[in-house]
Amino acid sequence: MTRTAYLAAEGYDAPLREELGAPAAEYGRLLVYDGEARPSAWAQNIWHDVQELPVPSIGQAAKALRALQRNWALHDYAHHRRAALIVENLPKVSAKPLTFGTPKPTAPLGAFALIAPDKMLAAQRCSSPFPDGECHFIEDRQGPPNRAYLKLWEALTLNGAMPGPGQSCIDLGASPGGWTWVLAKLGADVLAIDKAPLDPEIAKMKGVSYKKDSAFALEPAAAGPVDWLFSDVICYPARLFDLVEKWRASGMAKNIICTLKFQGPTDHETAKRFAAIPNSRLLHLFHNKHELTWFWSAN
Numbered sequence: 320m321t322r323t324a325y326l327a328a329e330g331y332d333a334p335l336r337e338e339l340g341a342p343a344a345e346y347g348r349l350l351v352y353d354g355e356a357r358p359s360a361w362a363q364n365i366w367h368d369v370q371e372l373p374v375p376s377i378g379q380a381a382k383a384l385r386a387l388q389r390n391w392a393l394h395d396y397a398h399h400r401r402a403a404l405i406v407e408n409l410p411k412v413s414a415k416p417l418t419f420g421t422p423k424p425t426a427p428l429g430a431f432a433l434i435a436p437d438k439m440l441a442a443q444r445c446s447s448p449f450p451d452g453e454c455h456f457i458e459d460r461q462g463p464p465n466r467a468y469l470k471l472w473e474a475l476t477l478n479g480a481m482p483g484p485g486q487s488c489i490d491l492g493a494s495p496g497g498w499t500w501v502l503a504k505l506g507a508d509v510l511a512i513d514k515a516p517l518d519p520e521i522a523k524m525k526g527v528s529y530k531k532d533s534a535f536a537l538e539p540a541a542a543g544p545v546d547w548l549f550s551d552v553i554c555y556p557a558r559l560f561d562l563v564e565k566w567r568a569s570g571m572a573k574n575i576i577c578t579l580k581f582q583g584p585t586d587h588e589t590a591k592r593f594a595a596i597p598n599s600r601l602l603h604l605f606h607n608k609h610e611l612t613w614f615w616s617a618n
Contacts, residue, residue, distance in 0.1 A: 323356045324349055324366035324440065326394065326430075326452060328603055334585045335361040346396050346434050356446075360590055360601040360611050364452035366430050366442030374437045377401065381408030384431060387443050392450030394432040402433040416455040419472045422479070424448040453605045462504070464518040467497035467551060470606040474576050475501075477602070478614055482507035487545045489572075491534035491562075492552030496521030502549070503527050510545075512537055535562060543571025550577035556589040563593075567615070575615040578607070585609070 327335040327348040335350060336342070338361050342350040349366075356365050374380040384391050384405075390412050393402055412428065428448055431441040446452075454473045475481040482488050484506035490499045493511035495518040502509045503524040511517055511529045522529055530537075534552045548566055552559065556579040566572050579590060579601075590611060594601040599615040 320353060321355055322351055322353055322369040324351045324369045324442065325359050325362035326350075326364040326366070327361060328363040328452075328605065328607070331361060331603065331609070334587075334609075335359065337585060338587060338590075346432060346440070349394060349396060349432060349440075351440070358594060360594060361603050362452075363447065363603055363605060364430065364449075365446035366440075367444040367446075369440055369442045372439050372441050374401075374405075374433065374435075374439050377404045377408060380405045380439060384409060384429070384441060387441070388427055388429055390426055391429045391431055391441075394430055394451055396432040396434060398433045398436055401436060405431075405433070405439075412450070414450060414455075416457045417476065418457050419476070421476075423454075423476050449605075455605075462520075463497050463500045464495040464521060465497045468501050470551070470578070470604060470612070471498045471501045471549070471576075473604045473606050474612050474614070477604075478576070480574070480616075481505060482547050486547065488547040488549060489537075489542060489545050491537070491548070491550040491577075493517060493529075496527075498549055498551055499527055500524070502547075507547070510542065539566050539569035539571040543569065544573075545571065546573050548572040548575045548577075550575075552577075553580055555582065556580070556586045556593075560589055560592055563596075563613075563615075567596075567617075570617075573617050575613070577613050579611045579613060581609045581611075 332348040343353050344351040389410050391409050393406050429443045430445050431439050433439045482505050486507045488502045488507045488509045490511045493499045494513040494515035499509050499511045500521050503526050508526045512532050517529050593613045601613050604612050
């Protein structure tokens with residue numbers, strides 16, 4: 320029988336259970352279900368075609384994994400010392416933080432977890448190219464005004480395509496300017512929209528202009544066309560959905576990346592509405608909290 324495992328982000332296994340239902344088995348935040356993989360916004364990593372393998376010894380466990388493929392990442396669920404010894408017998412997989420702008424890894428990366436001293440779960444193919452779906456960066460502690468920039472770095476890295484010189488961007492709900500900083504550093508022209516001002520250092524960056532206004536009052540026809548529309552606005556997801564649909568209907572944005580922020584219970588119904596939009600993806604990023612990131616392209 321085909322089985323699929325879904326790894327929730329730390330502290331967010333409850334929304335994953337709500338999204339997928341009761342699992343056939345669970346190991347901490349790793350939830351196992353019968354059947355082929357289903358779309359899941361709340362899974363930080365999806366393990367396809369999960370196998371249960373015996374662990375008669377450290378060496379034999381490592382040999383069994385190497386026979387399947389080269390690269391493996393441990394999900395450190397239990398029996399930590401024994402699991403670490405298996406890792407020591409596998410080819411080394413780099414876990415160095417990325418420099419932003421470096422493409423995401425392309426080499427296949429499997430995942431395994433020791434669930435008993437003599438038993439492990441393993442999957443040769445995973446949805447994320449990063450161990451446990453965790454995309455770490457070499458951080459910039461000087462330029463950005465807050466840590467929100469890491470969320471956009473991750474989104475753009477996973478997206479592959481990103482803004483550059485000669486491209487236009489709108490950053491809705493921009494203050495204090497973490498996302499605007501990222502876009503300006505990429506060389507794009509950025510119109511930052513917010514009722515609150517930008518950080519003064521961000522406001523004077525090359526290519527940045529600021530308009531004091533509500534993200535919801537801005538009319539696409541008056542602002543566009545733009546290559547990229549970004550939103551990290553704090554609002555209920557249903558209101559964000561209406562905003563996104565207004566922009567999509569206008570044809571004024573070629574690409575949209577936005578954050579669905581959940582205030583109180585997770586609004587799974589609105590999340591499903593976002594996920595159902597053609598040419599889009601809905602993901603829980605490593606740098607997300609109780610929120611999801613939505614990607615859409617007109618092409």
